[in-house]
Amino acid sequence: EILNPIINNHHNEYRAFVEHALATLYKNDGNADGYKKAIAILQISTLYGLSDPRYIATLAGMKVMDGQFGEALDVFEHSRKHNFDSRQLNKIQFYPPEPNNVGQKMRVKGKVVVVKPNYSLVDTLKFPRILCPHSKIGKLVMKEGMEITFFLGFAARGSVADSPQKV
Secondary structure, three states: OOEEEEEEEEOOOHHHHHHHHHHHHHHOOOOOOHHHHHHHHOOHHHHHHHOOHHHHHHHHHHHHOOOHHHHHHHHHHHHHOOOHHHHHHHHHOOEEEEEEEEEEOOOEEEEEEEOOOOOOEEEEOOOOOEEEEEOOOOOOEOOOOOOEEEEEEEEEEEEEEEEEEEE
């Protein structure tokens, strides 16, 4: 209710659109309808919002959660058109909530498919390949084929596997 006057009258206030979209998602318990409604809200302010890393990460992340993978990639591409610094590109801006428990970040199960010195790549059943900015879990070096769980997050650069744990 508080954000509605801003949303209705000031389409350049993209930060208010992000907050409104998140409130809509949480109000709908993180279910599929909530993502569709939240995406629709964010789409109104793309003219201004696509220049902001938080807006990009949130909109693209919601599109991933809604199964719109191609459209999410198009949104992530906007981060390459701007001179965002490394911190802006890599900071996780949006963590999708567990469905029916919006107080918890979503934890996803995946399998490590690529391990490099400073990062790894993870495949899941539901989402496209995800970057994990780690190659170790504590002192344990990740190996290809290792099953892990992680918090799914979204940065302006793309999907991120945060806080990995060995299964």
